[in-house]
Amino acid sequence: MRLVTYRGSSDSRIGVVLAGDRVLDVRAGALEDIVGDAASLASVREAAEASSPASGLPRIDELDLLPPVRPGKLLCIGYNYRGHVPDGEDPTANDPAYPDVFVKTANVLIGPNDPVQLPQVEADVDYEGEIALVIGRRAKNVPVSTALDHVAGYTLFDDVTARDWQRHGSQFTLGKSFDTFGPLGPWLVTADEIPDPQSLVVEVERAGVVTARQSTATMIFPMAFLVHHLSQVMTLEPGDVISTGTPQKLPDAAATHRSLADGDVVAVRVAGIGELTTRFTTITEDA
Amino acid sequence: MRLVTYRGSSDSRIGVVLAGDRVLDVRAGALEDIVGDAASLASVREAAEASSPASGLPRIDELDLLPPVRPGKLLCIGYNYRGHVPDGEDPTANDPAYPDVFVKTANVLIGPNDPVQLPQVEADVDYEGEIALVIGRRAKNVPVSTALDHVAGYTLFDDVTARDWQRHGSQFTLGKSFDTFGPLGPWLVTADEIPDPQSLVVEVERAGVVTARQSTATMIFPMAFLVHHLSQVMTLEPGDVISTGTPQKLPDAAATHRSLADGDVVAVRVAGIGELTTRFTTITEDA
Known part of the structure; x- marks a missing residue:
């Protein structure tokens, strides 16, 4: 099941993405409020299964999508894919x-x-x-063996x-936490559709x-380990996000890398x- | 004005601490919801000034104090006091x-x-x-000269x-983010009472x-600079907290330092x- 959060006329809505990328509005709210509630x-699943042919529903590209969840904690992993x-x-x-x-802040x-708005103070x-x-x-103190049971x-x-x-400085925080530096989505794919998260190609x-093109099989710390490890420190709550690290740039891309600039587009697939798919833009910053 | 947030019978309350550490209940809510609203x-100030003699009010030590604010971002500064x-x-x-x-997470x-609960996995x-x-x-992109105007x-x-x-690892995050590793309070002292935050002794x-005993005059990055600097990266919101770094331990204390243990008490003044004043305790961790 693919779940989205989007802006309704008066509140935020939760929708299920059906065949043909049509979206069934299932309720008001935000996903972080229901992902912990079976x-x-x-x-939601019943409503999706009971829905009649989707052709009368809005297409997803007609909706103003919000981040699928607003995490209380947005945790990121540094170096986590092995090089060749x-x-x-x-x-x-x-x-x-x-x-x-490391952490990226809510902004x-x-x-x-x-x-993404490219800041004037960074080249x-x-x-x-x-x-x-x-x-x-x-999740608190969960073993590796059951860690993925806590993943929505x-x-x-x-x-x-x-x-x-x-x-x-020694800490990544500020370089990671500029306003808009965290596009998330487009939707949440429920865990039942991903039986083995360590055999995906990013x-x-x-x-x-x-x-970049690399399999999650080459991750140093698999996702179950990450959940286990983090849960030894902090109580992970419904809606919390763990971004699991980026695959290494291919040699050609690394050699020719230049800063993102106005109009650039990056896709993660x-x-x-x-x-x-994310567009980068320059802005006139607020005073 | 000293402002507290505490647990009422059915909701969280905002109070003003009056003479004799008596607390006047001024309204429901949490300070982060009003600190941005003049x-x-x-x-609140009018209610405090209009209050009759405080002897009928509860004493602060009779209340279940909450963190004065729940920050959307809890930002901390590493090394920020010069050594001798x-x-x-x-x-x-x-x-x-x-x-x-660096960031400490909400937990x-x-x-x-x-x-503070001492974790079993850390010695x-x-x-x-x-x-x-x-x-x-x-606060976004504020100059040093007006940065303190954004401090409640x-x-x-x-x-x-x-x-x-x-x-x-290279990042402090996990060592900083165990559950309960962030006592905050006891109250918020409004900025009008601290005309020069760079002449305080911690x-x-x-x-x-x-x-440890050190003046904020020995800070490397004064508070106005910190607000300015962070605001170049992120929009700082009402209730956000910037913890400004710790003074260095005195030589004797550094030489004899041992891990905090069950029953230890630390005061910051x-x-x-x-x-x-914070008590440290061991716990039986949840499975």
């Missing part, structure tokens, strides 16, 4: 012992069709296309990054050129989840 | 060019009388007593830290022994703001 999700090594070498040789975790979050803006998992059931589903995230600001495209 | 604050240097040496010689900023936040828990400023008026007031914060987890005490 009964609510079941009633020559045959015979151990690809795990350079694995860190622990995931490197970064934008809907899947909203543009080197980069993209990082990622799979983001959304917590469904509260998956969506896509662009961990937009201001590289100069990121390098200003593809990132800039201006029509694939710049994962078969079984969907595609998140 | 009219609401003025009406011998006479004749430049105390600013080792100043970093930019503040090091850390506890009220000023709540205990080296430390305290960091700090002045926290609370944003009152939205000041409170105290203990940036409790799990040193082993902090050292697990004193930190453990088990009755002063372990600043004349003109107040005192935040």
